[in-house]
Amino acid sequence: MSEALARFSINQMTVKQLSLPELVSACTDLGVTGVGLWREPVQAYGLEATAKLMRDAGLTVTTLCRGGFLTAIDADARVAAIADNRAAIDEAVTLGTDTLVLVSGGLPAGSKDLHGARSRIADALAELAPYAESRGIRLAIEPLHPMFASDRCVVSTLAQALDLAELFPAAQVGVCVDTYHVWWDDQAPAQIARAGRSGRLHAFQLADWITPLPEGVLNGRGQLGEGSVDLRSWRSLVEEAGYAGPIEVELFNEELWSRDGHELLSETTGEYVRHAC
Numbered sequence: 001m002s003e004a005l006a007r008f009s010i011n012q013m014t015v016k017q018l019s020l021p022e023l024v025s026a027c028t029d030l031g032v033t034g035v036g037l038w039r040e041p042v043q044a045y046g047l048e049a050t051a052k053l054m055r056d057a058g059l060t061v062t063t064l065c066r067g068g069f070l071t072a073i074d075a076d077a078r079v080a081a082i083a084d085n086r087a088a089i090d091e092a093v094t095l096g097t098d099t100l101v102l103v104s105g106g107l108p109a110g111s112k113d114l115h116g117a118r119s120r121i122a123d124a125l126a127e128l129a130p131y132a133e134s135r136g137i138r139l140a141i142e143p144l145h146p147m148f149a150s151d152r153c154v155v156s157t158l159a160q161a162l163d164l165a166e167l168f169p170a171a172q173v174g175v176c177v178d179t180y181h182v183w184w185d186d187q188a189p190a191q192i193a194r195a196g197r198s199g200r201l202h203a204f205q206l207a208d209w210i211t212p213l214p215e216g217v218l219n220g221r222g223q224l225g226e227g228s229v230d231l232r233s234w235r236s237l238v239e240e241a242g243y244a245g246p247i248e249v250e251l252f253n254e255e256l257w258s259r260d261g262h263e264l265l266s267e268t269t270g271e272y273v274r275h276a277c
Contacts (some may be wrong), residue, residue: 005031009247010265018261035054036065037063040065067102081105102176104118141173143178158191158194170198181188183230201242209229234275235277
C-alpha cells in the first residue's frame, strides 16, 4: 500500500458492479485497505460471510451505510424503524466497524412539517444512541443536499445535524461530512470546526458535484476532480478540526457503474491522490 492511500477507503456503492468477493480482490490488487459497506449487498451475501471475507483479506470496514429514516408519524412505522436501526447497529458490530451512517429520512407522505420531522429524529435517537454506545458503535448523522429534504433527509446542513447530535454525548452521536452534500454551504467550515471541538467528526466522504444533474438527481455524483468541489480544501478543513480517520470515496453514477469495476477502482485511487492528497 502506498502512503498516499493509507487513509483511503472505497465506499461499496462507488463500485457496486463488483460482487463482494470481486471488491475484495480488487482492493487487494490495488493496495486499498478500507471499505465502506452497505447493508443491502451485505445482507444478500450474508452478514457473517461478509465479516469473514473482510477479516480474511485484512480489510478495515470504515463505515456501514445506512441507518436512519426516522421521521415516520405512524406508530407502527416508528417501532419498525427503531427495530431496523437496532439491527443495523448489531450488523456494524459483526462487521467490525465502529460507525453507522444515518440518513435521517424525508417528510412523511402528506406532511409539510420539517420541524416536526426533525423532532421525531431526536426522539428516535434518544432510544438508539444509548444502545449504540453499549455496542461500541457511533452514530454519524449525514446531512444531505437540500434537494433531498422532501424524500430522503430533512437534515440538510451540518448545523442542523450538529443541533441533533449535541443532544447526546459525542461518543454516541456525531456527524458524517460528505463533500457532495455540503460543498455549497458557506457555514459548513465553521460547523466542521464546531464538530471538531466536541469530537463529533465521525466520518468523512468525498464526491464531486457535476452538472447537469441526471434525471432523478440521486445518481449524479461525479468522479473526483470532474466537478466544482475543492476536495483538497475540504480535506484540510476536517483535518484542521482534528479528524484523522478514513477518507471514504462514495460515488453514485450510472456511467461509472457501467464500466469495469476494477478499472474504476484503480482510476478512483488515482484521482484521490491527484485531487485530495
